[in-house]
Amino acid sequence: MPDRHSLEETERAAAARLANLTLNFPATHALASLYRAANAARSHLTTTALRPHDLTWTGFVVLWLLWIWGSMETREIAESVGISKGTLTGVTNTLVARDLVVRVPSITDRRLVSLALTDEGVRVMEQVFPRVNEAESRLVAGLDPAQVAALTDMLRQIVTTAEEQ
Secondary structure, three states, X not given: OOOOOOHHHHHXXXXXXXXXXXXXXXXXXXXXXXXXXXXXXXXXXXXXXXXXXXXXXXXXXXHHXXXXXXXXXXXXXXXXXXXXXXXXXXXXXXXXXXOOEEEEEOOOOOOOEEEEEOHHHHHHHHHHHHHHHHHHHHHOOOOXXXXXXXXXXXXXXXXXXXXXX
8 A cells, every 4th residue: 555645845844843853864865765656566466466366475586586496495485575584384275285385394303394386386476477577667667778777776776775784
């Protein structure tokens, strides 16, 4: 659901509220814009590309990880997706019920479980990912290729800095 206030309204209200503090406002504006852009993109992709396939954003990201990396331990998946193991359990139950993933118990440690895509999971990703990419393409259609490349480089730098800290 989109924010009920525009980006400009939010920035003005935040500046008024925080005017008495010594802050790095350009950093705040940049990261607030990044956060809002990520939420807007996620909402758009969910509505246009995932919902028709009865997938949530989190379910899609789990499928994406498994599609790219193959079988993964649940703790690694939860960390990569940025969710708790409890949340992953609910997502996994849904994906297992839809025959998109299977649980694979560890042969060395019965406490560890990995997930793997089923053939149906692969088929769904092969259908869904092109739709996701079409929606992604529409979101950056107002930027020229150089702007897309610059945006990508800047966002990667933020990720690298966050990972280093």
